[in-house]
Amino acid sequence: MLELSNISYPRRLQSVSYRAPAGRLVGVIGANGSGKSTLLSILAGGLKKAKGAALWHSHDLFRWSPSEQRQQLAYLSQKNEFHEPVRVSDLLMTSQVNLEESSQTLTAWRERSIDDFHLQTLMNRSITELSGGEQRRVMLACVNAMNRPLILADEPIASLDLNYQLLVMDWLKAMSGQGKLVLVALHDLALAAQYCDELMLLHEGQLLASGEPNQVLSDTNLALAYKVSVDWLCNRNGVAMLARRL
Numbered sequence: 001m002l003e004l005s006n007i008s009y010p011r012r013l014q015s016v017s018y019r020a021p022a023g024r025l026v027g028v029i030g031a032n033g034s035g036k037s038t039l040l041s042i043l044a045g046g047l048k049k050a051k052g053a054a055l056w057h058s059h060d061l062f063r064w065s066p067s068e069q070r071q072q073l074a075y076l077s078q079k080n081e082f083h084e085p086v087r088v089s090d091l092l093m094t095s096q097v098n099l100e101e102s103s104q105t106l107t108a109w110r111e112r113s114i115d116d117f118h119l120q121t122l123m124n125r126s127i128t129e130l131s132g133g134e135q136r137r138v139m140l141a142c143v144n145a146m147n148r149p150l151i152l153a154d155e156p157i158a159s160l161d162l163n164y165q166l167l168v169m170d171w172l173k174a175m176s177g178q179g180k181l182v183l184v185a186l187h188d189l190a191l192a193a194q195y196c197d198e199l200m201l202l203h204e205g206q207l208l209a210s211g212e213p214n215q216v217l218s219d220t221n222l223a224l225a226y227k228v229s230v231d232w233l234c235n236r237n238g239v240a241m242l243a244r245r246l
Ligand SMILES: Nc1ncnc2c1ncn2[C@@H]1O[C@H](COP(=O)(O)OP(=O)(O)OP(=O)(O)O)[C@@H](O)[C@H]1O
Pocket: 011, 012, 030, 031, 032, 033, 034, 035, 036, 037, 038, 039, 078
């Protein structure tokens, strides 16, 4: 169980409270600048001026040592920032540093990640020479190779083609199905509606609405948060939306 109480950050996030049990896929949605990355970064320990309380299975996230954090949490930041020409295979190894697992287990997790994200042909390439979407797949494979119970993914599909967007959403769903709690920031509201168990809708740094997608994605909330009106198209293959600006 993740329990957030009055999470705030000066001028960026105001008093966000939320509870989510393990085994859920929670979409964090909202317009540009609404606070999605700020919230995920706070939970990942990246913004130390944050106030409030964040408990993961009753342990205080804000007091975790780096080593405690490593055992619990995998974080995918919004941006790929690579300046050194590191080999993809080395990046995957580095993602597992200080995990308290046997080397056999870690090897199995890396091999599975290479398969899951189709990295076979990229393993000996330098990360700085890959396309934005290829870099993203490598970062996602690193998160997968860590295999932690809490996953924070900030816009994992933003730079991916349609096939890989669906692959990543399927993967996130599978992770929650394995009992992990996944918080994922998304701009694609149709995929959010289709895949997520719950949504947190942020608006101007505040939690405007939360709960099941069909409740959160109401006409009123979408008009306020995104200034759009939406027609939903749903069939057994998925969800699509037609949006127009108000
Ligand atoms: N490094 C920073 N210094 C100061 N303000 C920041 C910084 N990063 C973000 N902000 C501000 O904090 C607010 C929330 O930003 P945040 O990045 O969390 O939004 P977001 O919902 O993730 O947006 P987007 O969809 O554009 O990625 C915005 O008003 C933004 O301008």
